[in-house]
Amino acid sequence: MRHDHLITSKQLSRGDIETVLDYAAEIDADPSTVADRHAGTLLGLLFFEPSTRTKMSFETAMKRLGGDVVDMGSVESSSVTKGETLADTVRVIEGYTDALVLRHPKQGAATMASEFVDVPLVNAGDGAGHHPTQTMLDLYTIRENAGLDDLTIGIMGDLKYGRTVHSLAYALTNFDTRQHFISPESLQLPREVVYDLHQRQDGTGIKEHDSLEDVLPSLDVLYVTRIQRERFPDENEYQKVAGEYQIDAATLEAASDDLTVMHPLPRVDEIAPEIDETDHAAYFEQAHNGVPVRMALLDLLLSDDRGLGGGSDE
Amino acid sequence: MSDDHDHHDGDDDHELRVSKIRDGTVIDHVHGGQALNVLAILGIDGSNGEEVSVGMNVPSDRLARKDIVKVEGRELSQDEVDVLSLIAPDATINIVRDYDVVEKHRVERPDVVEGVLSCPNAGCITTGDEPVTSRFSVLEDGVRCSYCETIVRDEIADLIDT
Ligand SMILES: [Zn+2]
Numbered sequence: 001m002r003h004d005h006l007i008t009s010k011q012l013s014r015g016d017i018e019t020v021l022d023y024a025a026e027i028d029a030d031p032s033t034v035a036d037r038h039a040g041t042l043l044g045l046l047f048f049e050p051s052t053r054t055k056m057s058f059e060t061a062m063k064r065l066g067g068d069v070v071d072m073g074s075v076e077s078s079s080v081t082k083g084e085t086l087a088d089t090v091r092v093i094e095g096y097t098d099a100l101v102l103r104h105p106k107q108g109a110a111t112m113a114s115e116f117v118d119v120p121l122v123n124a125g126d127g128a129g130h131h132p133t134q135t136m137l138d139l140y141t142i143r144e145n146a147g148l149d150d151l152t153i154g155i156m157g158d159l160k161y162g163r164t165v166h167s168l169a170y171a172l173t174n175f176d177t178r179q180h181f182i183s184p185e186s187l188q189l190p191r192e193v194v195y196d197l198h199q200r201q202d203g204t205g206i207k208e209h210d211s212l213e214d215v216l217p218s219l220d221v222l223y224v225t226r227i228q229r230e231r232f233p234d235e236n237e238y239q240k241v242a243g244e245y246q247i248d249a250a251t252l253e254a255a256s257d258d259l260t261v262m263h264p265l266p267r268v269d270e271i272a273p274e275i276d277e278t279d280h281a282a283y284f285e286q287a288h289n290g291v292p293v294r295m296a297l298l299d300l301l302l303s304d305d306r307g308l309g310g311g312s313d314e
Numbered sequence: 315m316s317d318d319h320d321h322h323d324g325d326d327d328h329e330l331r332v333s334k335i336r337d338g339t340v341i342d343h344v345h346g347g348q349a350l351n352v353l354a355i356l357g358i359d360g361s362n363g364e365e366v367s368v369g370m371n372v373p374s375d376r377l378a379r380k381d382i383v384k385v386e387g388r389e390l391s392q393d394e395v396d397v398l399s400l401i402a403p404d405a406t407i408n409i410v411r412d413y414d415v416v417e418k419h420r421v422e423r424p425d426v427v428e429g430v431l432s433c434p435n436a437g438c439i440t441t442g443d444e445p446v447t448s449r450f451s452v453l454e455d456g457v458r459c460s461y462c463e464t465i466v467r468d469e470i471a472d473l474i475d476t
Contacts, residue, residue: 083443085442085443085444085445086439086444087444087445087446104439105437106437106438106439106442106462107435107437107438107439107461107462107463107464108438108439108440108459108460108461108462108463109439111439111460111461112439112440112444112446112461115446126439127437127462128437129462129463191465192458192463192464192465195465196463
């Protein structure tokens with residue numbers, strides 16, 4: 001059965017993921033092969049939360065496939081402020097476009113929206129839920145730099161609210177990986193996510209830590225996320241905690257020479273700029289990879305003959 | 315509403331007690347204190363004129379104290395009663411016709427419950443004004459919102475959508 005919507009990375013099997021990554025690599029090597037594949041196709045961008053970066057990445061991907069986008073614009077200027085439901089909005093915009101990309105602050109928004117539309121719908125983030133296209137570009141970057149099997153990865157920062165982290169962790173259970181989750185106690189993975197990870201893997205590959213120190217030397221990849229100021233009651237508390245999860249050149253002296261450092265960007269001060277010029281830094285490459293990966297995903301979702309295959313629905 | 319006057323014979327006198335209605339459904343062996351939740355989950359509030367009797371904290375052999383609910387004139391289907399397994403896993407369902415128990419069965423855990431519970435996660439899309447029916451998958455030890463994936467293990471009765 002093909003998937004007509006991309007809602008969560010949980011829906012993707014190892015085979016699905018490899019199909020997308022292989023195709024993204026083909027496109028990355030020679031984008032001209034797909035330059036006109038979707039001439040005349042319109043992608044609707046529904047961003048109920050600001051995210052210039054993700055939105056631009058989707059827009060670039062669609063245009064590089066020969067298509068175009070229509071953008072709902074900011075929430076303030078749209079009919080949403082007049083109290084329209086999401087169910088109504090997606091049904092209206094569906095009538096204008098061939099596929100939809102949705103970002104929404106509520107968890108489960110993409111699942112619900114997909115029940116109201118027939119065109120393919122891509123989840124670009126639903127509250128603290130999922131962000132599967134970010135996951136695919138993360139996996140692509142990991143594969144290019146460290147390989148996806150026999151991988152030891154550390155995921156550090158805000159693991160509680162970080163949908164990017166949850167999506168990535170689910171997807172990695174399809175591969176032979178050891179995942180170390182490093183965060184302050186107040187920002188640990190939600191119990192729901194831990195439960196799922198243990199269901200998906202036998203659990204031996206999942207470990208939680210409150211400090212990077214012990215695990216750093218064993219890591220192939222360190223995935224850093226931002227700890228946001230608003231998660232803490234006051235500035236002092238934030239400074240104290242966040243400071244322990246920032247990395248600089250001195251931190252990385254204990255790391256393997258081959259360590260790959262990733263970050264979904266934008267960063268603030270989690271990764272010192274001095275790391276940018278080292279061989280560890282893969283975060284700008286990671287951001288670049290968003291375009292070929294989203295081109296591959298959109299093409300698979302929009303093509304009758306390909307589809308985003310997959311077996312196990314959850 | 316209470317008709318505990320016909321329960322004083324105790325739990326042993328099962329047939330006699332559940333036969334007190336003419337036609338309808340008797341839900342027996344409900345955990346003490348859950349009777350009103352049973353009615354809430356079934357959407358029975360008496361407003362449609364159903365004749366409903368509730369016995370609470372009746373002495374019982376199997377449970378220390380049990381509740382019992384009788385609905386006259388309505389035969390509840392297996393699908394309707396299975397959702398009760400979430401709050402009254404030991405409940406037995408007796409279908410009564412002309413004072414006789416003609417069917418007797420246990421509640422079974424359904425895979426999914428729709429429109430009965432509301433999600434406790436304020437960040438869930440189902441808690442707003444969207445035209446969507448709540449949906450929970452039933453786990454071994456709880457329920458899980460099909461939209462935001464929140465898992466609830468305790469106090470499931472608090473989620474009953476009234
Ligand atoms: Zn929910």
